[in-house]
Amino acid sequence: MNKIKSLLVSLSLMLTAQAAPKPNIILIFADDLGYGDLGCYGSPVKTPAIDKLAAEGLRSTDCLVGASVCGPSRAALMTGRYPMRAGHPISRHPTEKYAKYGIAPEEVTMAEQLKSAGYYTKMVGKWHLGFHVEGSHPLDAGFDDYLGLHSNYSTDKNRPDERAIYHNHDKLQENIPFTEVTKLYNEEVVNFIKGKHEEPFFIYFAHHISHSPIEPSKPFKGSAGKKGGKYGDFILELDDSVGKVVNAVNEAGIADNTLIIFLADNGPAKDGSAKPLSGGKYVTMEGGQRVPAIFTWPGKIPAGKVSDAMITSMDLLPLFSDLAGAPLPAGLKLDGKNIFDLLTGKNQKSPHKYFYYYNGLNLQAVRNENWKLHFPRTVEDQPYWAKKAGGNKKKLFTTLKEPHLFDLEKDVAEKKNVIAENPEITEKLNKAAESARKEIGDVNVTGSDQRPHGLVNPNDKG
Secondary structure (H helix, E strand, C coil), X not given: CHHHHHHHHHHHHHHHXXXXXXXXXXXXXXXXXXXXXXXXXXXXXXXXXXXXXXXXXXXXXXXXXXXXXXXXXXXXXXXXXXXXXXXXXXXXXXXXXXXXXXXXXXXXXXXXXXXXXXXXXXXXXXXXXCCCCCCCCXXXXXXXXXXXXXXXXXXXXXXXXXXXXXXXXXXXXXCCCHHHHHHHHHHHHHXXXXXXCCCCXXXXXXXXCCCCCCCCCHHHCXXXXXXXXXXXXXXXXXXXXXXXXXXXXXXXCCHHHEEEEXXXXXXXXXXXXXXXXXXXXXXCCXXXXXXXXXXXXXXXXXXXXXXXXXXXXXXXXXXXXXXXXXXXXXXXXXXXXXCHHHHHCCCCCCCCCCEEEEECCEEEEEECCCEEEECCEXXXXXXXXXXXXXXXXXXXXXXXXXXXXXXXXXXXXXXXXXXXXXHXXXXXXXXXXXHHHHHHCECCECCCCCCCCCCCCCCCCC
């Protein structure tokens, strides 16, 4: 009798699990946002909507992105793989050289994973992965619908296509003023959320804030005061957008079945703050690749949780696949790990043994949770964006004559080189890096599992 009762309970639990609806997923992706640009990460300019989102879920203090620049970071996000492995280690530039360079059609994206599991997939915002390249458009990468500026907004009169709003493949509006872009995006996302949905949905909302041009729209000018300045105004416009999305979810009555994630593509350029980290966009210091990351899902992710476990943007593809019940891509090695148990509090530890910091094709550093080893590098090793500092004080370690080891637990700003005192740790990290070079590649090294990028002289812009 007890055995029968036990079997009935097990069957009931299985049926309940099968009947549980798949969660909606909203990924809000900021551009060039510094680790120290948000109130909940220590900024003097408070960001009430984002801070509230963090208070209601999990705030990560150690989330790393796949690269310190836009394109490769987005490739890593979409594929769950290091940009070198996925064949997209260099950020696109609007010249003939990159005419056939985009995210490879053979790569499997998070949108494709979710679409295969019955999700409606929508993207709004910046793509930057080869919009006009055959096979590399958002619709080719698993999105059912796309609206946005496909790349950075350009003020160059000779590049009008970078001021055009596209809907799928069609040009919807030319020469849109940049100050109107975020409002347009907000309306698109909010209206979609409030609409009727027969299937679970995935929204990838890729902002242009806080990438240049730093132009907050009129309602936000002066909102951050003199201390926050124009950049602070811009951040408050981003915060307002996040608030609108969250409010739409609440008003639609779907909050309990919606996972909302907020993170950035890389660290700050000249304007924002990476404090207490050093460096920023373009370099492999923590300030370039450690970003704000917030996860909320009422009833699933405990409120008020702060995690210092090392996670990555590449973890989202396996996380989403698990939530959707989609098998992981066959024949492709993923660098991301499923972090569901970490988010829900079942596990406190990082799923990653090591993380590899590539700048373009150059493997520049490796770390485990506590220790980070930087390798020597020359100007010739650098991608075009890191060859010169150009007056940007955040461009640190673009060249390095000797290896540097940092204890990030004690020295997150990477100030004190402790390599002399730690030969065993250095040796261990060196071995890990050598394995990565053999598998994923390096400057003048082709990895055993490295998709060809197809660029001639990839470190040069032209």
